[in-house]
Amino acid sequence: xxxxxxxxRCAKEILRDPINLAFGLGFPLVLxxxxxxxxxxxPVPLFKIDSLTPxxxxxxxxxxxxxxxxxxAKDRESAFLQRLYTTPLTGLDFILxxxxxxxxxxxxQTAICYLFAIPLGLTLNINVLYAVIGIIxxxxxxxxxxxxxxxxFGVKQVGGICGALLxxxxxxxxxxxxxxxxxxxxxxxxxxxxxxxxxxxxxxALCTGNFEAAAGHFLPVLLYSTLATVAAVLCFLRQxxxx
Amino acid sequence: xxxxxxxxxxxxxxxxxAVDELNLEIRQGxxxxxxxxxxxxxxxxxxxxTCLTKPTEGEAFVGGHCILKEPEQVKRLxxxxxxxxxxxxxLSVRENLEMICGIHGFxxxxxxxxxxxxxxxxxxxxxxxxxxxxxxxxWQRRVSIAMALISEPQILFLDEPTxxxxxxxxxELWDMxxxxxxxxxxxxxxxxxxxxxxxxxxIGIMKDGRLLAVGTVEALKAQTGAKDFETAFVSIVKEGK
Numbered sequence: 001x002x003x004x005x006x007x008x009r010c011a012k013e014i015l016r017d018p019i020n021l022a023f024g025l026g027f028p029l030v031l032x033x034x035x036x037x038x039x040x041x042x043p044v045p046l047f048k049i050d051s052l053t054p055x056x057x058x059x060x061x062x063x064x065x066x067x068x069x070x071x072x073a074k075d076r077e078s079a080f081l082q083r084l085y086t087t088p089l090t091g092l093d094f095i096l097x098x099x100x101x102x103x104x105x106x107x108x109q110t111a112i113c114y115l116f117a118i119p120l121g122l123t124l125n126i127n128v129l130y131a132v133i134g135i136i137x138x139x140x141x142x143x144x145x146x147x148x149x150x151x152x153f154g155v156k157q158v159g160g161i162c163g164a165l166l167x168x169x170x171x172x173x174x175x176x177x178x179x180x181x182x183x184x185x186x187x188x189x190x191x192x193x194x195x196x197x198x199x200x201x202x203x204x205a206l207c208t209g210n211f212e213a214a215a216g217h218f219l220p221v222l223l224y225s226t227l228a229t230v231a232a233v234l235c236f237l238r239q240x241x242x243x
Numbered sequence: 244x245x246x247x248x249x250x251x252x253x254x255x256x257x258x259x260x261a262v263d264e265l266n267l268e269i270r271q272g273x274x275x276x277x278x279x280x281x282x283x284x285x286x287x288x289x290x291x292x293t294c295l296t297k298p299t300e301g302e303a304f305v306g307g308h309c310i311l312k313e314p315e316q317v318k319r320l321x322x323x324x325x326x327x328x329x330x331x332x333x334l335s336v337r338e339n340l341e342m343i344c345g346i347h348g349f350x351x352x353x354x355x356x357x358x359x360x361x362x363x364x365x366x367x368x369x370x371x372x373x374x375x376x377x378x379x380x381x382w383q384r385r386v387s388i389a390m391a392l393i394s395e396p397q398i399l400f401l402d403e404p405t406x407x408x409x410x411x412x413x414x415e416l417w418d419m420x421x422x423x424x425x426x427x428x429x430x431x432x433x434x435x436x437x438x439x440x441x442x443x444x445x446i447g448i449m450k451d452g453r454l455l456a457v458g459t460v461e462a463l464k465a466q467t468g469a470k471d472f473e474t475a476f477v478s479i480v481k482e483g484k
Contacts, residue, residue, distance in 0.1 A: 088315070
């Protein structure tokens with residue numbers, strides 16, 4: 001109950017910030033519209049709506065990292081967390097309270113992206129539902145990364161790290177904007193090691209009903225999501241003890 | 244009966260000793276001020292007594308419970324208003340109060356009742372629907388103290404409650420703190436001498452982590468032979484080098 005009270009508060013803080021809504025929802029939708037319009041004029045296979053939308057949903061999740069890390073960093077800097085540490089809330093209450101509300105927001109963001117893509121030409125079938133469900137491990141990865149960064153860095157630093165660096169990493173290394181094979185070499189190897197490309201490919205595979213290919217990309221995403229969650233929990237508890 | 248007792252409380256951060264051998268007794272129902280310049284160790288003392296940080300040495304009892312062995316019991320007895328304004332900015336004042344009630348596991352009826360009581364006590368009725376982050380510094384401090392009082396604590400910790408407030412807001416907050424006197428034990432940190440003088444039953448003067456003197460305003464003045472409290476404070480702090 002007390003954890004849910006805290007989680008409700010975190011959800012309200014995220015959803016009531018107009019900048020969050022503009023970036024978290026507005027930006028991916030504008031990109032969808034813009035790139036699919038470009039595709040109409042200069043056909044590029046990468047920007048076909050069936051291929052573009054899954055990639056945009058993965059890119060959109062990087063904003064979840066920014067939102068959750070900013071919220072936690074602000075709570076730490078404003079002594080709001082300090083106040084709550086003197087209440088009966090436990091470490092687990094804090095971790096779940098920060099992470100749980102972000103998950104439905106991330107799933108909602110993904111669902112809206114897919115719904116928005118339907119009038120732009122996306123084929124609507126049951127696979128879209130699988131793709132929305134399949135985004136969960138990557139959403140957990142991004143949310144956990146937010147908890148991790150928010151536990152370590154200040155508000156200004158998370159703005160730079162999560163707002164600029166991570167969104168760019170997610171964009172470049174997920175293969176949404178360009179075919180990574182065209183760059184090849186070290187860049188492609190790095191992209192294959194990190195979860196962004198795997199998440200985008202998994203989403204594309206789920207959208208086309210290629211579950212075998214999706215399963216191959218699922219494992220690295222799950223591994224990163226687990227590692228990020230463990231690291232985030234440890235870092236949060238460490239900063240809690242350091243008060 | 245003592246509300247707070249500390250025995251040889253020490254807090255070190257690497258080579259820096261933030262609090263050094265603090266021995267203190269605060270009676271139930273009194274308003275005790277920890278007075279000192281920046282870096283005197285006031286906030287660190289509050290952090291230890293509210294179980295936010297563990298002492299390096301020594302022990303302390305809050306409401307009869309050991310801060311090291313019984314932090315959960317201590318947390319049930321205390322309310323804390325930190326130095327920075329610790330409110331949820333995008334939540335309304337009512338939602339902030341409701342959130343603290345929820346965290347303490349209050350029923351709907353008890354939540355309504357507590358919000359009603361505190362709204363009246365702190366004149367919050369007109370701002371209940373407004374976002375806490377949009378309020379002025381003075382109003383945010385009122386909300387912050389009301390949030391600390393939600394759980395009906397036996398001991399209230401106010402860390403620099405009027406820091407950065409204008410003179411009117413400061414006096415309004417003093418009136419509110421005065422209204423609480425005698426009902427609960429209040430531990431207040433401040434570096435404003437006039438604040439300590441206006442509100443306190445007893446004052447502890449700290450410098451470089453050490454408690455230099457404890458007593459009423461009159462006792463501290465008599466101890467130094469000073470005519471006013473400011474001179475007494477300066478004299479104690481200078482002699483305490």
